[in-house]
Amino acid sequence: MVDHSPGRPAETDAIALLDDVPLSTAEAGYVEAARAANTLRGYRSDWAEFTAWCTHSPTGDGAPLPAAPATITGYLTNLATAGAKVGTMSRRLSAIRFAHQLRNLPDPTANARVIAVWEGIRRTHGAPPEQAKPLMPPDLFDVLDACPTTKHWKDPDRPDEPDLSGARDRALLLVGFVAALRRSELAALTTADVTDHPNGLVLSLPRSKSNKHGEHAELAVLPRSGNPARCPVVALQHWTQLAGITDGPLLRGVTKANTATTRPLHPESINTLVQKAINRAGLDPTGYSAHSLRAGFVTYAHLRGANDRAIAHQTRHRSLATVGTYVRIHHAWTDNAATTLGL
Structure with a gap:
């Protein structure tokens, strides 16, 4: 205030x-x-x-x-x-x-x-703005695999427990990547924004950078994956079940006692969590941020053959030209006549 x-x-x-x-x-x-x-x-x-x-x-x-x-x-x-x-x-x-x-x-x-x-x-x-490095497979898979699954305690009498922060981080990474969400959108997600669908889940985003006044709901989908370890639906449901989340903020802080708080994650803390997750995987976190998930989705989808319109359907970009700015050096060699000169 x-x-x-x-x-x-x-x-x-x-x-x-x-x-x-x-x-x-x-x-x-x-x-x-x-x-x-x-x-x-x-x-x-x-x-x-x-x-x-x-x-x-x-x-x-x-x-x-x-x-x-x-x-x-x-x-x-x-x-x-x-x-x-x-x-x-x-x-x-x-x-x-x-x-x-x-x-x-x-x-x-x-x-x-x-x-x-x-x-x-x-x-x-003037110079091109610095852009976050895209986080995408196979690095994304390494980062997911490095998320802790079991909480070990110094007290030998306290049994091991599922690691809530690790479950939360896997959900954050997969939902952020597959749904191509901005950090503010990840932080604002609530249980009321999630709807079941035969193919997975649908996220309804009442506010976004391009929809500041909430004049229309923006939708992003989370399709089910054949591999449960890479499935955003499985990761999100696993996190909410472990944390006992039935309403309110979807992505929350986790205490040292391995319990979920009632407060949503701050957008800045999502940056930190992404960088820590990358560091756990033994990768250099320099240049990565929460936006790396959204950038990674666009870049990886292009490499997998998706066209700009299909990508914009998920990212909710209104301009296809904006989508193209995400396809950086990784896509520069694709379908480029310079590779056919035979020099």
């Missing part, structure tokens, strides 16, 4: 920068809901960084709100010369724009000076 506590300068929080009339609790909640939680956290961090820079700004009047065009261009130039990535600078501009919108102030990023400098920075320093 919005922090209106005394002693916290309003100008350090882009979300608190509304009218001079205090927000009600309900209004503040809706303001928070207007953006994804990760976006709001990023805005807060970026706005705090910008306001801190403004106190030492060598250009403009140094005021963050309203920000003078010269202040913003000086800030961008400083970031660019320091080696900041274009994506980082773009996000900072979004935070500045958002803060001004919340105070009904003109958008300073639309100023001609800012546009010109920003375009020059993009042309000079």
